[in-house]
Amino acid sequence: MTSFRLNAGGVVDRSQPLRFDWDGLTMSGLQGDTLASALLANGVRVVGRSFKYHRPRGVMTAGPEEGGALVTTGRGAQRVPNEKAPMVELFDGLQASGQNAWPGVRFDIGEINDLFGRFFTAGFYYKTFMGPGRGTWAWMQFEKLIRRAAGMGTASREPDPDQYDIVHDFCDLLVVGAGPAGLAAARQAAEDGLDVMLVEQDFALGGRLIGSTETVEGQPADQWLASAQSALGSVRVLTRATAFGLYDGSIVGIYERLTDHLASPDPQMPRGAIRIVRPRRIVLTTGAIERPVAFGANDRPRVMLAGAMETYVRRFGVAPGSRAVVATCHDGAYSSAMALAAAGISTTLLDARMALPPALADAARSAGIELMPGYVPVEARGHKGVRGLQVGRLVDEGSLARSEREIACDCVGVSGGWSPAVHLVSHRGHKPVWSPELACFLPATAPEGVALAGAARGVWATDAVLADARTAAADAVAGLRGKRRRKAAERPEPGGWETPIQPLWEVRVDGVKLKSFVDPQHDVTTDDVRQAAREGYASVEHMKRYTTLGMATDQGKLGNVIGLALLADSLGQSVPETGITTFRPPYTPVPIGALAGRARGTHWQPERRTAMHDAQADDGAVFTDAGLWKRAWWHPAFPGEPLENAYVREARAVRSTCGMVDVSTLGKIAVQGPDAAEFLDRVFVNGFAKLPVMKCRYGVNLRDDGIVMDDGVTWRLAEDEFLVTCTTANAAKMMAWFENLLAFRWPALRVHVASTTDQWAGVAVAGPRARAALERVVASGDVSKDGLPFMGIVHARVRVTDGEIPAMIARISFSGELAFEVYTPSGYGPALWKALVPSVRAEDGCAYGMEALGALRIEKGHVTGAELDGRTTLDDCGLGRMASTKKPFIGNALRHRPELSRTDRPQLAHFLPVTEGEKFSIGAVVCREGEVKGHGIGWITGVTVAPALGDGWLGIGFVTGGPAAWEGKTVVIADPIRGSEVRARVASPHQFDPKGERMHA
Amino acid sequence: MLRIPCPFCGPRDHSEFSYEGDASVTYPPLDAPEEAWFEAVFLREDRRGPTEELWHHLYGCRAHVIVERDTLTHEITGARLANPAIRAALSEGEE
């Protein structure tokens, strides 16, 4: 393979060769190369295959707008797909490969798609799969095939092994883009005393001045650059950092690549960091992006942007070929042609204009460049690389040409103009406006505190760019100092070309069918755009979605403007009438892992453990997740005891002797103040004002719309002090709700609330021998039948291994048995648990977990979060009679709405299989016999083996009309996903101990 | 990302707050008829321009803050504590 590295020139370090792996071949590059420049230097033409047609594609650009050279870098879990080769910094040992090809980019079987191109035109997917008579089934079958054939690189399926940081940062002035404008603005503002950050996506500063031979402010560009960099002083410079989004409040998201360019990075280093910067002022010196021209086979390898060719020659010392044609319609491409000529490449310059810029044309001619005014490119020849270019003469000043002859060449540079990079202000909804004179969109407005300068606002000439940037910086300084500048300095007018641009979007030849690409990444052609217009996709936003133009990983950086212009042309209207799509963040792709930062695993979802967690773990408890909490699921009696065995054994113990369970996760809110009782009266459906001190009461509260929000037991500890307990899942919600009511709705109430969930550890002791078990450890405090009646509270002291601890004991039952809840300050939690275990055992009881807790409550017919699911009313849950008629409460007005008052609403019921041993699952649908379809007439919310009801399976759930309509009748419980149907008898949810004699014992 | 000027904590990222609805709604007395509650709970204006929103500084001081925000520009022009008594106490402290 011939080397395309020039003998001299470029800012690469020729003394530092780097070896890298490309598609299994070992190649050599230089320090300072990108993967793209190294591939060009090694003579690699085909770098990837296109998305739909698998056409061979090469390097097209020298920036993030790359549409051809999409590559995959790295190996294994660190594989990164869809990297743009011009943005990949070369290092020794880099591994990269081409994409979208099997077996390889050099020979790809999928290329046959190119021959069937007509099947893949605009709207192909919609038409084929969304039309009448074709359903999801067809889509599901074909989707697999299409996805495999039209992939965009493959990500690793393993977890991202890298770590990322999120950094919050602040500065006075953020300058985005370190080309000449950014360097000038940052330097000026820093010299004026501002804290300045300068962000550059490249690894080097200078933008288009890197390697340039032009004279800047009387100095050669490289000298100007060197002095500009050394004068940055206090400026904080971030390279390899892309400002990917501008957000509300002028917050800027920056992704900084920290190790991607290193051969062997320190494993402690994060791969990248998101910087969330809150600058006081922003100057955007983001430059402009060159755009191509659509002509036949303009996607062939070695058809490139003219400016990219210039970059490869001047910055990297790489020749794109030996015989070049540059095609343009404006002054800007002349320097590109000059760069090629200066490197000894024989160069022809096609300028669509008949009137050439006199000075530039003279310079080009004296550099030996052949000039062809009025000529345009018609079609590139060659397959895996350019062999020639068919050129033609424009018929008028439009896009129609007469094809004339082929020029032999091995590379083609194209430049249809420059588009200011206005993406960041567009993120904030500031749409650019069309400039017919410059044939580009210029920024019109910017958010408060944000200014654009230089090529980003269409100023092309270097001197004007520098003046513009310095003025913008001075304005920022003045704004921050609260001063209006004495005389607002004039900003240079956009433009700066010798002869005006003659817009050229596309080259067409009558009677000749050309395959001309607008968006090479998504294989969108000029015909696709025209077809979309013909089919009525007249809005630019619709055209974009129908053709997928601009929806690839470059987000239309190359193709958007041409696409718009072609759509406007097809519709016979102007570009401004057609409009522009909105750019959205991110400007360039950001790794998902970086957005997460350190918030992964338990740093994202911390684990909450109760005070008694370790004490239970020591005894072999098995834990399950309840929100963030870890709760004991079951307590194996012997190592390896399965859940199915354990929970039935535990539940049986509670019914026959006693059991103990950790209830510390229950939400606990201290409600204190003179109006505390009044507050609770308003919140709960039942009354609390008359609840005696040292008594507790079960309460239910509603949302404003009359739906049940939560339930729990509230303890009155003093006239003006309550302890509200709520369900584990709703603890945070209830707290926020109380705070809202007190701050916003009823600020006059003298009530203070505080979450005490973590301050109290709690154990429930339940079962006929619960009192006996408790009495074994209670040192003081009367827990006798008369001393502590049902729903009573007592302050007590509990004997533990090394003394006594304080406790509050309330006689509350969730299981339906004689039961107590013992609360102690969290620090004493482990001691309390350890003290109770032997006394419960001494009464032939055991510890029980969540599963047994669930079994007991299903038997008893108590509701939990599974029933209070945000759709159910008091009556649905059989709680209607709790609602007070003597006082108003939240939700009372709206709970009487007709739909919520219907008697045929699904209501709580028990379900027992008709055939013993048959089982059904949570989530199953309750249906009438013979009518198993749709949503049925109810659903199942809990299932258990029910030792209290004869050891059979028992379900709890809802059925239309409830037990009143269905008691004793048979329904079918259907589980269409698992394919089971079980006949079950409906019963009252309160069939176990309906009079509550057990818990009053 | 919005920055909300909490009267206690200063300007903080909106990710520290939870949005709790339209602050211009006046809830009727609890014994008001169904229609009044229906209007307060379900009928909302979709305003284009200045609005008052209720935000809860959940991961901060837990104050409820009424934020004046323009739904068109996302500009936040003011923020005050929802509870008038605490608001008054805070401004006394500043004097």
Ligand SMILES: [Zn+2]
């Ligand atoms: Zn706060």
